[in-house]
Amino acid sequence: MSVTDAAVPEEVTPDLSETGADDTVDRELLVDNLRYTLDGRWRETRQYARRNMDRVDLLPDPTLTMQESRDRTFEHIRELGKLDFAAAGFRTEHGGTGDVGASITAIEMLGYADLSLMVKAGVQWGLFGGAIENLGTQRHHDKYVKPLIDLDLLGCFAMTEKGHGSNVQALETVATYDRETDEFVVHSTTPSATKDYIGGAAQHATLATVFAQLVTAGPGQEPEDHGVHCFVVPIRDDNHEPMPGVTIGDDGPKGGLAGVDNGRLSFDHVRIPRENLLNKYADVDDDGSYHSPIDNPNRRFFTMLGTLIRGRVSVAATAGAAGRKALAIATHYGLERRQFEAPDSDSEIVIMDYLAHQRKLLPLIAKSYALAFAQNEVVEELHEVQTAKPEDTEGDDSMAGRQRELESAAAGLKAMTTWHASHAINVCREACGGNGYLDENQLSIMRGDIDVFTTFEGDNTVLTQLVAKELLSAYAEDVRGLNTVGWARFIADMARDVILEKSAARQVVQTLLDSSGEDPEESELSNRATQVRLFRNREDHLLRTCANRLRRATAEDADAFAVFNNAQDHLLKVGHAHMERVVLEAFIEGIENCDSKAAADLLGTVCDLFVYSALEDDLDWFLMHRHVSVERAKAIRRGVNELCKELRPHAQTLVDAFGVPEALLTVAMEG
């Protein structure tokens, strides 16, 4: 496997503007260099995927029935199984190849083909496999990892219930230990305890990793609820019939993801061996006594959940890919399609030449670049954290902090990217007019498929709030799990310094900041340090003022919930502002790491458009809080237009650099 086709030579690409000799060759080199940069550390995985996925038959087929779509996705995942995509997600000692980053990157690449296929793969190897891998111990690894990689064992991930999605700690499924038989009895205690939306449950899965309240009584003790734990529960027998006590339902047709068999599971006193508890973080002895290396139940719960972060990261990565693909399709069309006469000409105007059209697509392309760099960083950090050898990190307190910040970054980026992708695909559909609505042009299918990405793996509003809460509590231990009031009181008691302390910058950003003046209003808006300062100052301002508001919750007569609730929009804004700053800084670092001058220059302009658009979207805040003057605000608006004009000639280059396999961009429409 080689990536020479994208390798950056020592002598970097000449700047396009400096050469008139052979623009075509230069453009191709520029595309290669951009793609190389954008591909990040797992570029070999991407290239491998591109070579193997450049097949039009991988695209969703809208003429199939739901059942046919499910069957076809199932066939495709079996083919994928042969490509060694899956083993990367599992440690070598468990039977995998131990390359977490590659496994997520491979799943992301499926987003260029078919989101149903990605979800199906994500459920099997990421969620179900991830639970076995990260919550189980050797007995589970030995038994399940190899067969699940090879698809000899098909599983599903049964966490969400009808009654509880965001509030996982309140799940109503209960697994009670029965000392007599040395079994857990898994039971859906209410109708709302029914597991729902479970990918794979409706048809293919034979095993489920079921999240349930663990109840057990130690010797001579009363039964006690130890909180949510994960259990391996067989749901279908050898004839693929539901196991005794297991009721399986089908969620039926959905807004998209036709190839995914989402279903419902409920349990009527289903007995499983004690060994089926995934017992890495807690175990029950045969006498019923419960023990865990983590004493605090909240911390234990969130530690377990934290190991499952891969699902969230994969969803964000894939949404990013889907958004880029839609933008590539719409941009190609916008560069071909003509409408209304050009002045002094017989031909009509290419619609991408209209400012309104540029304003629709180019800022979204810029944001896609920004998010891709941020995503690459999260995947890299996730890889580092999850592949660190226990013996190397033992006693290393920083690992817990890194895990915590990683979870927050993953949550924030998931919300930001899935909202962006859903919005971008919607805009792209509309930008292709009636053509966009025909399934033969893909965008309408993608629009339906992407929709639920804003919901699954964490509702975006809840996740954005989570990011803000983590920031406000400075990632303090033992805050999570507190209810709203408890949390508000905690924040109120914290010193302001703790919050601001978190703003230490990465090296490249610190250097930028050090080399420029302090006052953002004095310097050029195109100055990168000024841009960073605007983003950082906004975040700090919001954090400080939000903390102040929440502090009121401690007042003697305060209704703590009301204080929290009144500040909820403020809190969400903290999350947005934080993530936008994080993404900008990742973009800057990405450009810093680009060795091609021409590519870096173009990325610089793309970064400018990302910044100007973000500022424009939040201009009222910047004006209201006097972080920009009226004159500067007007310059920002003008700047977006000017940057659109500047990037217009590079539109094709920018979307080509996404590296979506040609066959997967197949559409019927022509300009």
Place this chain on the structure above:
Amino acid sequence: MSVTDAAVPEEVTPDLSETGADDTVDRELLVDNLRYTLDGRWRETRQYARRNMDRVDLLPDPTLTMQESRDRTFEHIRELGKLDFAAAGFRTEHGGTGDVGASITAIEMLGYADLSLMVKAGVQWGLFGGAIENLGTQRHHDKYVKPLIDLDLLGCFAMTEKGHGSNVQALETVATYDRETDEFVVHSTTPSATKDYIGGAAQHATLATVFAQLVTAGPGQEPEDHGVHCFVVPIRDDNHEPMPGVTIGDDGPKGGLAGVDNGRLSFDHVRIPRENLLNKYADVDDDGSYHSPIDNPNRRFFTMLGTLIRGRVSVAATAGAAGRKALAIATHYGLERRQFEAPDSDSEIVIMDYLAHQRKLLPLIAKSYALAFAQNEVVEELHEVQTAKPEDTEGDDSMAGRQRELESAAAGLKAMTTWHASHAINVCREACGGNGYLDENQLSIMRGDIDVFTTFEGDNTVLTQLVAKELLSAYAEDVRGLNTVGWARFIADMARDVILEKSAARQVVQTLLDSSGEDPEESELSNRATQVRLFRNREDHLLRTCANRLRRATAEDADAFAVFNNAQDHLLKVGHAHMERVVLEAFIEGIENCDSKAAADLLGTVCDLFVYSALEDDLDWFLMHRHVSVERAKAIRRGVNELCKELRPHAQTLVDAFGVPEALLTVAMEG
């Protein structure tokens, strides 16, 4: 038919806040009074529709194949045919009952059931029927109107081509008069001349109203292109096979509207009798000579198009209905669903109690109210204009002006309402989490169905621009049809006064303005006159500055297209600002006409939320142009939160008043 259940008694409903006696009864009365107000002039039609449409079997069935969906929609439209919905759209002398307003209202009500059904009905009776009715003469009315009302004749409306959607004047289908045979020869001159997205073409229609360039040579003359005209072209024979020379394609699966058989038509020298020209505005004699009462080809074209406005109005009306239905479904769910523990309580918090959830749904509900009042006004004006007897308006110059302003209002409201509906349904889907994604809960189906409403009957961006252009040219005759440069030059030559002159207010608004001070910054923001002034001042400011920018196009060395293009975002903003002002004023008039004090008070608060949200969405503009101070801007943000809190207890009432038939709100999900 009676509407006593919603009638407002002389002695109006007591204000809810003043009574503690029997809140339940009062709430129902309040709902009735709100609905009565919102229902507008054609409330009897609405009530009739409600009684006949309260059937769960009218909802789309997502388990059907595309073919089954089409068949089912076809069955439903046959049932509708029996309800006398259709005849209202046609003049009594043509065989109808001549109630244009009722016909549009009836079609709008279908939006509560199934958007496929609405589109199918809209194509048959509104577009195809509308073309016959409004562009044809007695020979066409006699032959087609009765059978098309009764569905003995099924038609389609073949305007859009692959190559031309927005730019209808550039259609490439040509109808050439052949004197030898006294026929028109209809021909698709290029592949891009293929008619596309034509509802009904793929399967059901036997006749098409085809828009084509009319080419004819008068005696001793060269053939001349007289521009786009409409022709009746049989596309299927008695065996339902394509007519000779007609090629019919199927657009296949789409992003939604599964029950509509969209297709493609191309013509290979298809011959039709000369009489098949819909000849109200132009005719060709048997010697090939062309004559029209309207000399100017542009004016003729836009006059013909203008008579087809009903389609655009119906689409806006239906989108409004779909948005309201989605908000009713999401609000019901939000009032039942609980998540996360309430402080000092065992139960969880109703999600509608979260500020973030209120902020998602309540401003959209407020905007739905605002748009509904504006829509009612447009329907009323359309009814008046289209039912005016020719003998009463002969020589009445104001009719042309009314028609022109009506077209602009219809275009603007179509863009505003369909964008609103698409956005609202998307938000509602997300607000219902995983449940929202299951077709059994309707929202995901609606999300797919509504999408193309932003495109068909005029791309929203193009329509918004049209509104602005009309304003800037003060609805001057003969401006339409000018290309971009010609138009920009026209604007440049106009005096500023002509533009501002258009801002004369309706009586109720003028009274408001007269009774308050001049300076919006000095008065209370809750003051209605202040609100109107903010909206009007924004519009005037944008209009004036946009005109100034466009004036640069006349400079000696100016690139007129570049001048126009650089101002395109400004131009679109003019359109938005204008429409928002028009909608606000319609809301104010709607409240003025509400005889129930309790209902009017509640509507007043809803109107406040509409205003505050609109101001919040555009706060950067108001700040940048110093139309509001920083302090006022902060008050606006706070105001949205406060109004959400104030309206939270009325959420159920507000959506009940939409009057969506109970059966059509059927969903599987429970809170």
